[in-house]
Amino acid sequence: MADNLYEILGVAKTADADAIRKAYRKLAREHHPDVNPGDKKSEDTFKRVAAAYDVLGDEKKKKAYDEFGDASLSGGFDADKARSYQQWQGAQQQRGARGFGNESEFDFSELFGGGRGGGFRSRGPARGQDLSASVELDLRQAVEGAEISLEIPNQGTVRVRIPPGADTGSIIRLAGKGMPGRQGGPHGDLVIETEVRPHPFLERNGLDLSLKLPVTIAEAFNGASVEVPTFDGPVLLKIPPRSQTGAKLRLRGKGIARKDQRGDFYAVLQVRMPDREDEALAEALAKSSEAYSAPVRKELAL
Numbered sequence: 001m002a003d004n005l006y007e008i009l010g011v012a013k014t015a016d017a018d019a020i021r022k023a024y025r026k027l028a029r030e031h032h033p034d035v036n037p038g039d040k041k042s043e044d045t046f047k048r049v050a051a052a053y054d055v056l057g058d059e060k061k062k063k064a065y066d067e068f069g070d071a072s073l074s075g076g077f078d079a080d081k082a083r084s085y086q087q088w089q090g091a092q093q094q095r096g097a098r099g100f101g102n103e104s105e106f107d108f109s110e111l112f113g114g115g116r117g118g119g120f121r122s123r124g125p126a127r128g129q130d131l132s133a134s135v136e137l138d139l140r141q142a143v144e145g146a147e148i149s150l151e152i153p154n155q156g157t158v159r160v161r162i163p164p165g166a167d168t169g170s171i172i173r174l175a176g177k178g179m180p181g182r183q184g185g186p187h188g189d190l191v192i193e194t195e196v197r198p199h200p201f202l203e204r205n206g207l208d209l210s211l212k213l214p215v216t217i218a219e220a221f222n223g224a225s226v227e228v229p230t231f232d233g234p235v236l237l238k239i240p241p242r243s244q245t246g247a248k249l250r251l252r253g254k255g256i257a258r259k260d261q262r263g264d265f266y267a268v269l270q271v272r273m274p275d276r277e278d279e280a281l282a283e284a285l286a287k288s289s290e291a292y293s294a295p296v297r298k299e300l301a302l
Contacts, residue, residue, distance in 0.1 A: 005065060008052040013066070017059070024053040025134055025195070033151045046151060054132050061129075125185035131178040133192050135160070139199040142166045143231050143256050152177065152190060160192060165207070165258025170194045207256040207263025210248075212270050215239060220271045228267055230254045237267055245271045 006013050009023045027049045029035065036042035055061045055073065064072035133150055145164035152158050158177055166172075171193055178188025196204070203210045213228060223241035227234045228251065235251055243249075247269045255263025274281065 005052040005056055008048050009056065011056075017057070020053070020056050021134075024049060024057065025136075028053075028134070029136070033157075034149065043151070050131070050133065050152070054129070057132050058130075126182040127185050128179035128181040128188035130188040131190050133190065134195060135162070135192060136195050136197055137162065137166065138197055139202060139204065140231060142194070142196045150190075150192070158190065162194065163258075165256050165261075166194045166196070167204070167206075168194065168196045204256070207258060207261055208266065209255045209263065210266040210268055213237075213267040214270050214272045215243070216272060217274070220244070220269065228265075230265055235265075239269070243269055243271075245269055 006015070009020060009027065011020055011023045015023070028046065031042040031046040031049060033039075033043050033046060055065050061072070131152060133152065135148055135150065137146065141162065143164065145166075146162045148160050148162060150158045150160055158174065160172065160174065162172065171191060174190040174192070176187045177190035180187050201211055209230075211228065213226070215224070215226065218224070219226060219239055220243045221241065223243070224239050225236050226239060228237045230251065232254060235254060237249060237251065239249065249267045249269070251265040251267065253262050254265035257263075
C-alpha cells in the first residue's frame with residue numbers, strides 16, 4: 001500500500017487508539033457504498049479506509065507498521081526476522097568498514113515467513129491476515145438481532161448476522177472472510193465490532209433497560225395502571241399511590257434477552273405538572289401542604 005495509512009485516516013502518527021477508531025468510523029460512514037450507491041470513488045475510498053484501519057486498529061500490526069513501514073504489510077511479514085536482518089545489515093556494514101568482506105548472506109524471504117533456523121527454505125502456505133470492521137446498530141437491532149451488509153475489501157459484499165443481545169464492543173468473527181492466504185493458504189477471518197447508537201428514550205445497563213416514564217399528578221398521588229412500551233409490545237404497569245419522581249418500577253424479564261439470560265425493564269417515574277392554568281386546581285394544591293407528614297426540605301443541609 002503506497003499511501004501513508006495515517007494520512008488515509010486523516011490522523012497524526014501520535015494519535016491514540018480511540019482517535020484512530022473515531023476517524024475510521026467517521027470516514028466509513030461517509031464513504032460506505034450503502035450511503036453512496038454507484039459512486040466508484042467513494043467505494044474505492046471506503047476500501048482504502050478499511051484496509052488502513054485493519055492495520056492501525058490492531059496494536060501489533062500498528063507497531064510493526066510504525067517500525068518497518070509498508071514492508072510490514074506484506075503477507076507473512078515477520079517483525080522479529082526483520083529486526084534480525086537490520087542487526088545483520090549493521091554488522092555487515094561494520095565488517096565492511098573494518099576491511100572484511102561479506103562472509104554470509106541473508107535470505108530476504110526470511111522477513112516474510114520463509115525458512116527455519118539457519119536454513120533458507122520457503123515455509124509454504126500461510127494463513128491470510130484478519131480484517132477488522134465496525135458496524136453501528138440501533139438499540140432495537142441490538143436487542144432483536146439483525147442482518148446487515150458490509151462492503152469488505154477483496155471480498156465484496158458480505159452478509160452478517162448480528163445475534164440478539166449485542167452491545168457496544170461485542171465481537172463477531174466470520175471465519176474465512178479475511179485476506180487471502182499466501183501460496184494457497186487459508187483466508188484470515190473478518191472480525192466485526194458492534195457499536196450501539198444511543199436511544200432517545202431508553203438507557204441500557206447490561207441486559208437491563210430503563211425508561212423515564214412521564215405520569216400525571218393524579219396518577220402519582222392516587223395510583224394508576226398505565227401502558228408502557230417495551231420491545232415485546234405494550235405492558236400494563238401498576239403505579240402505587242403516593243409514588244414519587246425517580247421511583248423505579250420493575251417489569252421482570254422485559255429487558256434484553258441474550259442466550260439463556262434475560263434482563264429487566266425499569267420504568268423511572270417523572271411526575272409532570274399541568275401546563276395550563278386552572279384556578280380550582282391551584283386552590284386544591286394550596287391546601288396540599290397539610291397532606292405532607294414532614295416538611296419536604298427537612299433533610300436538606302449544605
